[in-house]
Amino acid sequence: MSAMQIDVVSDVVCPWCFIGKRHLDKAIAQWRAAGESFKAEWAAELPEGEELSVYWSGDDWMDMCRGPHLPSTGRLDPAAFKLMRVAGAYWRGDQKNAQLTRIYGTGWLNKKQLDAHLLRLEEAAKRDHRKLGQEMDLFHLQQEAHGSVFWHPHGFRIWRELEAYMRRAIDASGYDEVKTPQVMDARQWEQSGHWGKYRENMFVIPDEVPNVEDEGPVVSGDADWMALKPMNCPAHVLIFRQGIKSYRDLPLRLFEHGCCHRNEPHGALHGLMRVRQFTQDDAHIFCREDQIVREVQDFCALADRIYKDFGFTYAIKLALRPEKRFGSDADWDKAENELRDAVVQAGLATEEYGWAELPGEGAFYAPKLEWHLTDAIGRTWQVGTIQSDRVLPERLDASYIGEDGARHRPIMLHRAIFGSYERFLGILIEHYAGRFPVWLAPVQAVVATIVSDADAYAGQVAAELAAAGIRVETDLRNEKINYKVREHSLAKVPHLLVVGAREAAEGKVAIRTLGQDGQRIMTIAEALAMLRAEATPPDLRG
RNA sequence: GCUGCUGUAGCUCAGAGGUAGAGCACUCCCUUGGUAAGGGAGAGGCCGAGAGUUCAAUUCUCUCCAGCAGCACCA
Numbered sequence: 001m002s003a004m005q006i007d008v009v010s011d012v013v014c015p016w017c018f019i020g021k022r023h024l025d026k027a028i029a030q031w032r033a034a035g036e037s038f039k040a041e042w043a044a045e046l047p048e049g050e051e052l053s054v055y056w057s058g059d060d061w062m063d064m065c066r067g068p069h070l071p072s073t074g075r076l077d078p079a080a081f082k083l084m085r086v087a088g089a090y091w092r093g094d095q096k097n098a099q100l101t102r103i104y105g106t107g108w109l110n111k112k113q114l115d116a117h118l119l120r121l122e123e124a125a126k127r128d129h130r131k132l133g134q135e136m137d138l139f140h141l142q143q144e145a146h147g148s149v150f151w152h153p154h155g156f157r158i159w160r161e162l163e164a165y166m167r168r169a170i171d172a173s174g175y176d177e178v179k180t181p182q183v184m185d186a187r188q189w190e191q192s193g194h195w196g197k198y199r200e201n202m203f204v205i206p207d208e209v210p211n212v213e214d215e216g217p218v219v220s221g222d223a224d225w226m227a228l229k230p231m232n233c234p235a236h237v238l239i240f241r242q243g244i245k246s247y248r249d250l251p252l253r254l255f256e257h258g259c260c261h262r263n264e265p266h267g268a269l270h271g272l273m274r275v276r277q278f279t280q281d282d283a284h285i286f287c288r289e290d291q292i293v294r295e296v297q298d299f300c301a302l303a304d305r306i307y308k309d310f311g312f313t314y315a316i317k318l319a320l321r322p323e324k325r326f327g328s329d330a331d332w333d334k335a336e337n338e339l340r341d342a343v344v345q346a347g348l349a350t351e352e353y354g355w356a357e358l359p360g361e362g363a364f365y366a367p368k369l370e371w372h373l374t375d376a377i378g379r380t381w382q383v384g385t386i387q388s389d390r391v392l393p394e395r396l397d398a399s400y401i402g403e404d405g406a407r408h409r410p411i412m413l414h415r416a417i418f419g420s421y422e423r424f425l426g427i428l429i430e431h432y433a434g435r436f437p438v439w440l441a442p443v444q445a446v447v448a449t450i451v452s453d454a455d456a457y458a459g460q461v462a463a464e465l466a467a468a469g470i471r472v473e474t475d476l477r478n479e480k481i482n483y484k485v486r487e488h489s490l491a492k493v494p495h496l497l498v499v500g501a502r503e504a505a506e507g508k509v510a511i512r513t514l515g516q517d518g519q520r521i522m523t524i525a526e527a528l529a530m531l532r533a534e535a536t537p538p539d540l541r542g
Numbered sequence: 543g544c545u546g547c548u549g550u551a552g553c554u555c556a557g558a559g560g561u562a563g564a565g566c567a568c569u570c571c572c573u574u575g576g577u578a579a580g581g582g583a584g585a586g587g588c589c590g591a592g593a594g595u596u597c598a599a600u601u602c603u604c605u606c607c608a609g610c611a612g613c614a615c616c617a
Contacts, residue, residue: 095544095614104612134553143590143608231617248573255547265543265615266608274616414617451574477552478574486578512577519577 006453018076021298038091038100056505079111082118123377129429130271132474136492138442139272147269147276149422151475154442157471158428159421161440163257165309165537166281166418173302175255175283182259192234193326193395195227197364201263203228231248232258233414235283237396240410245400250410251295257421258282272426279421285413286398289334290409294390296342296369299386301373303417304427307384309538310428312373315354315380316343319361326365326391335388336367343369365391366414375431434492435514438534441471446493447509448475448484450500457504461497461524470531489514494534497527 007431031040048206052394054141091097108114134138138155141148151159170177183205189195196201204224229235235341237252245252259279266275285295300316306313318339319333340349340357349355354372367490371384389412393399399407418424445465447458455476465472481498488496498510498519509527510519522530 010604089613090544100545141609146608192617194617201616233617267543267545267613268615269609279615367617448577449574450576453574480573480575480580481577482575483579484577489578496577502576502596510577 077110080108080114082106127430127433129426132429132434157442158440170255175253177255183226189227202230203261203263228261230260230262232256232282235502237398240286240398247402251285253285255283272422275422278418281418282416288411292338293342297346299415300346304386306417315362315372316348317370318357320359321362322360331390338388339369365389381427383419384417438494439537441494443473444492444535445473445495445497446473446475446488447497450481454499454504458499468528
């Protein structure tokens with residue numbers, strides 16, 4: 001960079017420097033001349049009366065910077081800094097602008113703090129769900145279906161456990177489970193507004209017998225178009241619209257384990273966290289205006305119970321109307337107030353619950369309450385949501401007959417707790433670092449033999465556990481017990497039941513529990529009682 | 543989608559213009575061993591796909607695909 005001279009006209013704001021308005025033009029011209037077009041652009045847009053600060057380091061280096069700065073770089077510990085990576089970033093965060101190179105670094109007061117930070121990053125890398133998913137044989141992804149998950153037996157075991165848990169929760173909370181079509185006519189998506197807004201991210205399917213001749217086009221020009229559903233809402237409205245609904249039918253809570261497809265930007269795909277095919281724990285509550293607050297509060301209570309069962313703490317945020325939206329401002333006022341009121345009245349709009357309002361973050365049809373979970377190493381994940389929607393019932397013409405005998409529009413509350421099974425499972429893998437609680441663990445116990453004379457006994461122990469519903473495997477391989485212990489520990493099996501000649505003779509097992517030192521000798525009955533207790537899902541415990 | 547990087551055995555990775563190697567995993571043999579790796583042998587690869595340069599390409603060039611790190615996006 002070439003050196004340039006800028007007059008310091010005042011030191012009111014910062015003790016070192018800033019540029020006064022009357023010298024700004026000169027500064028901009030110099031930046032421009034030096035080829036620093038971005039800095040010149042930034043400075044030129046400075047509003048009247050604003051001041052631009054610049055800082056010097058030594059005599060020959062100067063640059064614009066918001067500051068504040070240290071009086072001297074000599075006060076910094078050079079060992080406490082590390083450059084982390086280089087990446088592209090758009091000028092002013094807009095994809096349409098030029099892309100700049102951004103250098104990421106991290107700085108701390110001393111080397112000890114830096115090392116602690118690097119250690120945390122290392123810990124996060126160790127529990128990366130993509131790594132653990134492969135090591136634990138839970139799922140895989142491959143090029144031929146990129147962005148869609150191949151669930152392996154052990155991974156799907158966890159899924160099924162989550163699904164059963166969720167079904168118990170919604171069954172006990174007045175929901176009705178439904179299942180709706182995967183493919184619907186494009187006109188349906190036009191009517192809902194999704195076609196216009198999200199067309200480029202939808203998988204479109206021609207409703208036509210494909211041409212089987214070698215040369216011709218597979219699809220003719222006048223095929224009807226259908227699309228894989230990117231969400232479940234319109235289908236649930238179509239169920240609601242069947243028959244005439246009375247105010248007595250409300251609230252009507254339609255739940256679906258809805259499998260959706262979205263053609264996400266390819267650079268956005270990330271393991272289980274961002275996929276093209278996903279299954280939501282999705283529900284839509286059709287209700288009257290005067291029922292909203294109660295429904296939202298019930299949802300808050302349900303979400304609270306569920307997140308706590310997985311050991312998460314959370315913050316609740318209210319995402320307010322975005323710039324581009326459907327619906328009148330009056331409706332947005334109402335919708336935002338209802339969500340806010342519900343949380344305030346439930347006593348959750350507090351610092352303890354991380355309450356905050358996020359302007360412009362809402363969906364195009366509704367404001368959202370969002371649940372941001374904090375995991376075991378302090379990272380946050382936005383997962384749950386409930387949204388108060390007046391737009392879709394209007395666009396898709398949902399109505400019910402009120403007490404007054406007239407037709408009314410229901411409000412539609414969109415809500416999810418896991419969000420998507422794929423992503424929630426990814427979060428759980430990282431949260432637990434692969435060490436799932438026993439009720440979720442794909443394999444809850446392995447019976448491992450020390451000598452082959454104990455094979456028959458091991459089989460008997462495993463059969464008894466399996467009969468009690470424990471997910472148990474036997475390891476009768478001709479390997480030393482050290483080897484077996486190491487292997488099943490690395491596989492994160494919660495309990496290893498070791499049996500040798502002694503245990504076989506006494507009718508006992510030596511239990512080694514993951515994360516604990518030593519072993520506990522107990523009878524089969526005692527082991528079974530312990531395993532059954534631990535394998536009981538949290539919602540079914542007494 | 544954008545910028546940069548990467549793609550070799552199931553996994554983690556070496557390698558070099560003349561069609562390939564290690565460790566772990568796998569199979570078989572020996573070993574029956576008391577709480578985080580016993581020993582030996584064997585099998586296993588269209589070097590992401592296509593095109594170009596070359597006598598010769600997994601290696602060099604280009605295009606595409608996928609992944610990774612960011613960015614942008616996320617109903």
